[in-house]
Amino acid sequence: xxxxxPLDGPxxxxxxxxxxxxxxxxxxxxxxxxxxxxxxxxxxxVGCGPGRLxxxxxxxxxxxxxxxxAPECVGQARERGAAALHRDVFDxxxxxxxxxxxxLADGNVGIGGDPVALLHRLxxxxxxxxxxxxxxxxPGAGVRRGxxxxxxxxxxxxxxxxxxxxxxxxxxxxxxxxxxxxxRHVFGGRWCAVLEExx
Numbered sequence: 001x002x003x004x005x006p007l008d009g010p011x012x013x014x015x016x017x018x019x020x021x022x023x024x025x026x027x028x029x030x031x032x033x034x035x036x037x038x039x040x041x042x043x044x045x046v047g048c049g050p051g052r053l054x055x056x057x058x059x060x061x062x063x064x065x066x067x068x069x070a071p072e073c074v075g076q077a078r079e080r081g082a083a084a085l086h087r088d089v090f091d092x093x094x095x096x097x098x099x100x101x102x103x104l105a106d107g108n109v110g111i112g113g114d115p116v117a118l119l120h121r122l123x124x125x126x127x128x129x130x131x132x133x134x135x136x137x138x139p140g141a142g143v144r145r146g147x148x149x150x151x152x153x154x155x156x157x158x159x160x161x162x163x164x165x166x167x168x169x170x171x172x173x174x175x176x177x178x179x180x181x182x183x184r185h186v187f188g189g190r191w192c193a194v195l196e197e198x199x
Contacts, residue, residue, distance in 0.1 A: 016146050016147055016148075017146075017147075017148045017149075017162065017164075018148065018149045018151060019148050019149065019150045019151065019160075019162075020150075020151045021049060021050060021070065021072065021073060021076075021150065021151065021152045021153075022153075023106075024049040024050055024052060024106060025049075025050045025052070025076065026052065027052055027056075028052045028053060028055070028056035030187075030188070031187040031188040031190055032052060032053055032056065032105075033056065034185070034187040034188075035053070035105060035133065035135065035185075035187055035190070035192055036053055036056055036057055036060070036103075038101075038131075038133045038183075038185070038192065038194055039057060039062065039101040039103055039133055040100050040101055040131065041062075041063075041099075041100025041101060041127075041130075042062070042063040042064070042095065042098065042099050042100050042101070043057055043062050043063070043064045043065075043099065043100065043101040043102075043103055044064075044065055044067065044093070044095070044099045044101070044102050044103065044125060045057070045064060045065065045066040045067070045103045045105070046067060046089050046102055046103060046104055046108055046111065046122070047067070047068055047069075047089075047104070047105075047106070047108035047111050048066025048067060048068050048073065048074075048077055048082070048084055049068060049070075049073045049076075049077070049106065050073055050076035050077055050080070051066050051073070051076060051077025051078070051080045051082040051084055052080070053066075053103065053105050054066035054077055054080075054082035054083070054084060055077070055080040055081060055082040057103075058081070058082055058083070064082070064083065065083050065084070065085065065094065065095070066082055066083065066084035066085070067084065067085050067086075067087040067088075067089060067093065068084065068086065068087075069086070069087075069088055069158075069160070070086075070150060070152065070158070071086050072152045073152075074086045089111060089112070089118065089121060089122075089125075090112065090121055093125060095125075096124060096125050097124070097125065097126070097127065098127055099125050099126050099127060099130055100126070100127050100129065100130045100131070101126075101130060101131050101132070101133055102122040102125060102126055102130065102131075102132045102133070103132075103133050104118075104122075104132060104133065104134040104135060105133075105135050106135060107135055107136070107137065107164065108134075108135070109134045109135070109136065109163070109165050109173075110148070110162040110163040110164055110165070111160075111162070112161055112163075113145050113146070113147075113160075113161030113162055113163050114145065114161075114163065115143070115163050115165050115173045115177075116173055116176045116177045119132065119173070119174065119177030119178075119179055119195070120177050120178070123177065123178065123179070123197070128197060129197075130196075130197075131182070131194050131195060131196045132179065132194070132195040132196075133192065133193075133194055133195075134165075134170070134192065134193050134194075134195060135190060135191070135192050136165050136166060136167040136170055136191045136192065136193060137164045137165060137166045137167065137191070138166065138167060138189075138191055139166055139167045139168040139191070140166055140168065141164055141165070141166030141167075141169075142164070142166050142169060143163065143164070143165050143166065143169050143172075143173065144163060144164045145161075145162070145163040145164075146161075146162060146163075147159050147160065147161060147162060148160045148161075148162035167184070167191035167193070170193050170195075174193075174195045174198075175198070177195075178197070178198055179195040179196060179197060179198055180195065180196060180197070180198040180199065181193050181194070181195055182194050182195070182196045
């Protein structure tokens with residue numbers, strides 16, 4: 001994945017995991033809707049997967065664009081009626097500097113293997129008043145970096161540089177990216193935070 005940083009940096013322990021697209025193929029549930037309610041204004045759904053949150057936000061009247069590196073995911077998102085592009089977040093994107101929310105659901109703070117680099121990139125994409133809505137691993141997970149394997153059906157789509165950020169480590173990661181945690185939430189055992197420009 002372009003934009004990823006070396007994995008032997010200062011953050012955390014190693015990681016190797018499998019991500020299955022089928023995990024995210026269901027319609028938005030109650031906890032998804034609670035997470036989506038933290039999004040304000042035009043929203044970029046980074047790593048949108050099959051598009052359940054992109055479609056839900058569009059149904060609520062948001063201007064929303066999903067992006068994903070897996071063409072299978074983008075195809076499924078479009079089948080739901082969501083606007084979605086096959087694009088890497090580190091590539092040139094529509095609306096740079098004008099998005100009000102960047103959504104990192106389902107642990108997508110791990111995209112690229114370096115959470116700080118990803119958050120720096122999102123600051124470039126956001127309006128100065130914008131926010132990052134990020135779903136985190138439970139407290140105690142630490143910050144781990146390594147590789148994930150993305151699976152579609154029975155086949156392997158591709159290996160991805162990936163990271164995990166625990167809920168009790170998000171302040172440190174946000175601070176390194178020039179952001180601050182402005183609120184924290186737990187929705188049905190899912191840990192989330194809102195990050196905004198540090199004062």
